[in-house]
Amino acid sequence: MPRDTIVLLGVNHKTTPLAVREKMALSGGYQEPLTALGGLEALKEFYLLSTCNRVEVLFTCRDAGVAAQQVLELLFAGAVGSRELEQYIYQYQDDAAIEHLFLVASSLDSMIVGEAQILGQLKEAYRHAAELRCSGFILNKLLHKAFSVAKRVRTETRIGASAVSISYAAVELARKIFGDLADKKVLLVGAGEMAELAAEHLVGQVAEVIVANRTLSRAVTLARCFNGHAVALEELLEQLEQVDIVISSTGAADLILHKEEVRTVMRERRNRPLFFIDIAVPRDLDSAINELDNVYLYDIDDLKNVVEMNKSERDREAIKAERIVDEELLKFNRWLANQVATPTIRELRELVDQVVRMECDKTLSRLSEVSEQECQAIEKMGAAIANKILHHPMQYLKADHHCLSRNERITTVRSLFELDNRAEKR
Amino acid sequence: MSFVLFQISCIVYLLSTATYMVYFFSEKKQIRQLARQVFFVAAALHTLNILFRYLEAGHTPITSHHETISFFAWATAWSYLSFRWRYTVKNLGTFVSMLVVLLMLVAAFSSREIIPLSPVLQSWWLPVHASITLVAYAFLALSCIGGLMYLLQEREIKQKRFGLFYSRLPSLEVLDKLNHHCLSAGFPLLTLGLVTGILWAKQAWGAYWHWDPKETWSLVTWFLYAGVMHQRFTIGWRGRRAAMISIIAFVSAMFTLWGVSFLMKGVHTYAS
Numbered sequence: 001m002p003r004d005t006i007v008l009l010g011v012n013h014k015t016t017p018l019a020v021r022e023k024m025a026l027s028g029g030y031q032e033p034l035t036a037l038g039g040l041e042a043l044k045e046f047y048l049l050s051t052c053n054r055v056e057v058l059f060t061c062r063d064a065g066v067a068a069q070q071v072l073e074l075l076f077a078g079a080v081g082s083r084e085l086e087q088y089i090y091q092y093q094d095d096a097a098i099e100h101l102f103l104v105a106s107s108l109d110s111m112i113v114g115e116a117q118i119l120g121q122l123k124e125a126y127r128h129a130a131e132l133r134c135s136g137f138i139l140n141k142l143l144h145k146a147f148s149v150a151k152r153v154r155t156e157t158r159i160g161a162s163a164v165s166i167s168y169a170a171v172e173l174a175r176k177i178f179g180d181l182a183d184k185k186v187l188l189v190g191a192g193e194m195a196e197l198a199a200e201h202l203v204g205q206v207a208e209v210i211v212a213n214r215t216l217s218r219a220v221t222l223a224r225c226f227n228g229h230a231v232a233l234e235e236l237l238e239q240l241e242q243v244d245i246v247i248s249s250t251g252a253a254d255l256i257l258h259k260e261e262v263r264t265v266m267r268e269r270r271n272r273p274l275f276f277i278d279i280a281v282p283r284d285l286d287s288a289i290n291e292l293d294n295v296y297l298y299d300i301d302d303l304k305n306v307v308e309m310n311k312s313e314r315d316r317e318a319i320k321a322e323r324i325v326d327e328e329l330l331k332f333n334r335w336l337a338n339q340v341a342t343p344t345i346r347e348l349r350e351l352v353d354q355v356v357r358m359e360c361d362k363t364l365s366r367l368s369e370v371s372e373q374e375c376q377a378i379e380k381m382g383a384a385i386a387n388k389i390l391h392h393p394m395q396y397l398k399a400d401h402h403c404l405s406r407n408e409r410i411t412t413v414r415s416l417f418e419l420d421n422r423a424e425k426r
Numbered sequence: 427m428s429f430v431l432f433q434i435s436c437i438v439y440l441l442s443t444a445t446y447m448v449y450f451f452s453e454k455k456q457i458r459q460l461a462r463q464v465f466f467v468a469a470a471l472h473t474l475n476i477l478f479r480y481l482e483a484g485h486t487p488i489t490s491h492h493e494t495i496s497f498f499a500w501a502t503a504w505s506y507l508s509f510r511w512r513y514t515v516k517n518l519g520t521f522v523s524m525l526v527v528l529l530m531l532v533a534a535f536s537s538r539e540i541i542p543l544s545p546v547l548q549s550w551w552l553p554v555h556a557s558i559t560l561v562a563y564a565f566l567a568l569s570c571i572g573g574l575m576y577l578l579q580e581r582e583i584k585q586k587r588f589g590l591f592y593s594r595l596p597s598l599e600v601l602d603k604l605n606h607h608c609l610s611a612g613f614p615l616l617t618l619g620l621v622t623g624i625l626w627a628k629q630a631w632g633a634y635w636h637w638d639p640k641e642t643w644s645l646v647t648w649f650l651y652a653g654v655m656h657q658r659f660t661i662g663w664r665g666r667r668a669a670m671i672s673i674i675a676f677v678s679a680m681f682t683l684w685g686v687s688f689l690m691k692g693v694h695t696y697a698s
Contacts, residue, residue, distance in 0.1 A: 176583060179597035270662025273598065290584065294665045302586045 003340050004044055005064045006138070008097035009071060009089060010056030013111045016088040018301050022282035023079040026050040027251050030128035036074055038134060042067035045136040047129035047143070049104075051121045052281040052300055053111050058101060060138050064093055098142065098332055102325045105146040106153035108318055111300070115168075119150045138339070142332065149328045153321040167201040169303045170277050174202070174245055177275050177296055181205045187212060187243040189236065190250035190280065191222040198247050198279050199226065210243060212236055214250070240265045240274070247277045248284040259288040262295060277303070337406060341397045344410050347419050352390055356382040393417075428478035429538060432496065435475055436530045438468035439503075443527045446520040450594060458519075462510070465523055469503040476500055483540045486553035488560070492536040494683070497557070499529035501564035505611070509568065515604050516596040521571045551626035559619030559644075563679055565612030566651070570676035572604035573669030580666055602664050605672055609658075613651050616679075620648055643682040650675035 011024055026033050030048055037046050037057070046059035057075065061067035068091055076085055092100050103109040107118050126143045129135045135143065171181075178184055184206045188195045191213035203209055209228030212235065213219035219230035231239055233250075236257070240246070250256060266274065276297040278285040283299055290297040360382045364375060393413055397406075404412075414420055445461035448454075476497065479487040487493040506522040509515070543552075579595040582588055595601070623641070624634045635641060654671040657663035663671075 173583070176579070176592065176597050177599065179599035267661075271664050272662070273665065293667060296583060298586065 004060040006060050006094050006097045007064050008058045008092045011088050012054035024055050025281045034132050040070050045139040047135050049125040099329050101146050102149045105150040145332050153324050157317045157320045167198045171201045183207050184244040186245045189248040191218045195249040241268045245275045249280045255286050256284045258286045262289050352386045356386045428475050431475035435468050435471035439527050443523040446523050450520045472500050488556045492533050492538050495533040498560050499526045501561045502567050505564040546630050555622040562612050562615035562619050565608045566676050569605045569608035569672045572601050573672040576601040576669040640686045643686050647678040
């Protein structure tokens, strides 16, 4: 009985330009696509990750080819053509899929290697899948393993030491533009989690944080944790006259700010520099804004360059981190391989336990005046004999240094103990 | 004696530029410290050179081509040091020391002969007018360098390709401020230089303004600087535009200093 195939499909910032990623991003949250995936017969367990840099689906199935085709059609057919899909989508199976997941979780596949946000995003994605009962035995184990790999990488290497998140990159750039940030104001447009994370490093260093959001209540909540104040999204242009750094991360499908609007604002600002960071996918800000004097616009792909600069040290740490990933991959594979034997081991256990129980009952019923203590002793002896006898067959199933393949060994044990007949008899 | 001092200071300037270049590429803090000290020593030696030349010539050494350029280099070095004490602009020293060395080399290759003053120049207006103008040029040179550095840095940030300058140059804000401060110091001095020139002209030649080529060009330069100052105060011109204008205006100032003297004839020809 071969086990299910683990398949990972997706696009990320390495394979796919922002313009295509924008279209593929699942901006409507996880619930809807997860429910839709639940309708596919071919999938057994699945989960979905969508961040600004990647969209990935991980699932187990019997027939990888068919399942992958169905998943792609369901999720992306509406957004991009099949030619583009073929060009950009990567597909990994089993080992490669597991390794990729581990790399993603430990932020080795991130645009900004070592940034800490991805783990949070991964956990969030998993939480949604778990709540909707999309993930099962294998994926639960796999994702928990991925979290622990990420933790190991973080504690055992210095990969996160230069604290390179998007936020950090933004701070670095802001310093090159403004010099001192102590008297600068930051405007967060969109009060999502991305905004919160991106502002993280900036907040401690600037004078004030202002949050603009479509739903004001969310803006108020976020503003409170930054000691800032909230404004409505309609006040955006007015606010632009006051602030110096704008981090935009709304879920809007279209641009929310155009070049001409910013040009007008710059006149009001008497040309004081304005730094836009657009971390939304799809983009919020007109890329032509960057052409204006004293205005700087960086989108999420541009931020990569800022980070490239102190890359070499992180590359060394990344090698160490990749070794950890490899190690953990081996461990997980061993666990996964053991899972093939698990049903047999369980049935064997059950069979023997049943025999022991039956024989104990038989013996005890024939003896008269047995004390509670003696009764327990006999039961204990029965279990001990059974365990002793079972030890070798169990090892035979579990150990992996055998010259026989695991499936062959499973067949041997099953026929030896007549496990298959027993199942039929019941 | 003054000649020996000139040569020594020239060599020390060269050394400091070399050290600054090492700092520029290696970005090691200790080297920067060293470069600064060497530059300071060079500037001090240069001051001595000018003093000795004053004693040897018997008048302010600011009339021949050699003297003018040397004085210009000296003023640039000290105006840089005056800024240096107020605030640090990363790697400004590298660029300034290069300019100073360049000027010193030009001075070294022109005739060092001491020429007796013609009667018309024998006035206390000479040191006042010429030195104020040259000190103004020194500050304007700094603003030009600041503008240049601004453009280099801005180009890398705008195009999002980070090369040689991104990490080595200071922030845009600092460079823009430097440009502004230098203009705020240089422009009033330039105006003062112009005014003293006008008054001296009245005294020496009987008319305030001759439309002599040098006068015309310095007026053009003055208008360029006045324009950029005015725009900054009224509509907040800054950054790239201010940097570009201060570079163009400085080229015009240099043309006033050199080009006019060599290409056109007028009352301002060096005493040669």
